[in-house]
Amino acid sequence: MKARILVLAAVAVVGLVAFLDPRQEKKKKMKCDDQLRQVVRGEDYAQEVLRQEVMNSEKLDDFFNGLMAEVSKEEMADYVISHSKVDTLVDELDLQHVRCCSECGKPMTEGFCIDNGAEYYCSEECLHKHISEDEYQLLYDDGNGDSYWTSWND
Numbered sequence: 001m002k003a004r005i006l007v008l009a010a011v012a013v014v015g016l017v018a019f020l021d022p023r024q025e026k027k028k029k030m031k032c033d034d035q036l037r038q039v040v041r042g043e044d045y046a047q048e049v050l051r052q053e054v055m056n057s058e059k060l061d062d063f064f065n066g067l068m069a070e071v072s073k074e075e076m077a078d079y080v081i082s083h084s085k086v087d088t089l090v091d092e093l094d095l096q097h098v099r100c101c102s103e104c105g106k107p108m109t110e111g112f113c114i115d116n117g118a119e120y121y122c123s124e125e126c127l128h129k130h131i132s133e134d135e136y137q138l139l140y141d142d143g144n145g146d147s148y149w150t151s152w153n154d
């Protein structure tokens with residue numbers, strides 16, 4: 001009788017452990033993740049097929065030009081700014097109030113103009129990576145030289 005109770009208790013414990021086993025839950029979860037991954041892969045594939053078909057369509061040029069005709073000046077500006085360097089924009093679009101820092105490439109509306117515009121620097125930090133204070137003072141020549149600090153934003 002005692003032995004039977006012990007066996008029953010042991011079975012109950014084993015059953016409880018199996019029931020609470022976190023591995024069971026993990027297996028189920030993995031299965032779910034697998035399904036999700038397959039769905040995502042399917043969408044990626046469809047997206048790629050879409051891209052290929054659009055790219056190969058004979059009507060793509062016309063459709064694209066139609067869309068471009070509706071693009072606003074703002075969208076055009078954002079596009080060229082995100083696809084070009086500042087110095088290219090300054091040159092190609094004859095920009096008047098902006099220059100491009102020769103060191104960091106950022107747009108600047110005031111800063112150092114060196115040798116009549118051969119180089120521009122937005123800050124003393126950028127300037128001194130190329131020209132020391134003494135060298136700059138020589139170029140500046142008390143306002144008589146072709147290198148000076150100025151603003152293009154007037």
Ligand SMILES: [Zn+2]
Nearest residue numbers: 101104122126
């Ligand atoms: Zn700079």
